[in-house]
Amino acid sequence: MAWQTPKQDWKAGDVPAASDFNRIEGNTGQTHDDIVSHESDYENPHQVDKSDVGLSNVTNDKQATKSEFETHLSDFMPHGVDNAGFRNSIYRGKNLGTSVTTEQYNNIANGTFKDLYIGDYWTINGTKYLIAAFNYYYNAGDSGLTQNHITLVPESTMYNHAMNDTNTTDGGYVGSKMYTEGLDQAKNTIATDFSGHVVNHRKYLCNAVTDGEASAGAWMDSEVELMNEIMVYGSVVNGHAIYGLYNVGIEKTQLPLFALRPDIANIRSSYWLRDVSSASYFAYVHDTGYASRTYASASRGVRPAFSIS
Secondary structure, three states: OOOOOOOOOOOOOOOOOHHHHHOOOOOOOOOHHHHHOOHHHOOOHHHHHHHOOOOOOOOOOHHHHHHHHHHHHHHHHHHHOHHHHHHOOOOOHHHHHHHHHHHHHHHHHHHOOOOOOOHHHHEOOOOOEEEEEEOOOOOOOOOOOOOOOOEEOOOOOOOEEEHHHHHHOOOOOOOOOOHHHHHHHHHHHHHHOOOOOOEEEEEEEEEEEEEEEEEEEEEEEEOOOOOOHHHHHHHOOOEEEEEOOHHHHOOOOOOOHHOOOOHHHOOOEEEEEEOOOOOOEEEOOOOOOEEEEOOOOOOOEOOEEEEEE
């Protein structure tokens, strides 16, 4: 609504009287005095007259309104947009059962991700797998991944293993004992729990170290890998590289799981990350939660990431 021109020209600091205002355009009969008489209504905006707004379930009690909203929140969620962007923005944390159903696999493959949200999980053969991202790798790789997928992370470490037998990072992540055999147990478990649905795609991984810094990389076929610092923290902390590319590769953004729930990165158990930190150190998440690094021969948890479709 707009005010008509006042009856006189005003100077800064003048306070107009109610009689100096004409009626409000578009509201026949409503004057300044009408507005003043309803001032108390505006001071208590939560006191809503249901007949004014046309909603049958609006209540004058704020707590009751909040309670009703929370009660029906689950009704509204399924009506969101069915795409990866929407799903990546909401944490739910729902138990999805003890196996991925055919319907769920279909909703992943068709890219709607219906009734799946960040933090939702399956507990399969004793391992709790959390949804960490939707289409995180889409269009990435020297051969672009165009398969709809979700990326999963175990809730806790699957077992402990060293990066190397000695305190060296020579050969980078790809040259480590962790890469060549240390992930085998996780790969076998995941292949059994998600038989025929683990996505094999291309990742850029460090394969050389010079003067304690990652110095080269290569495109590799990949199914199950350790996470890097950016996937967990959202930034590089202890990773050292001549070019960031060599430690980071295509995983250059934080997984939505850890962006929405940073506490889920802290599991009171140490686990390896794949970033080269020095000539003898790889990065890892300390059991106290801080971003750390340690000798390659140390035994730390294996908490990998992988995708299914």
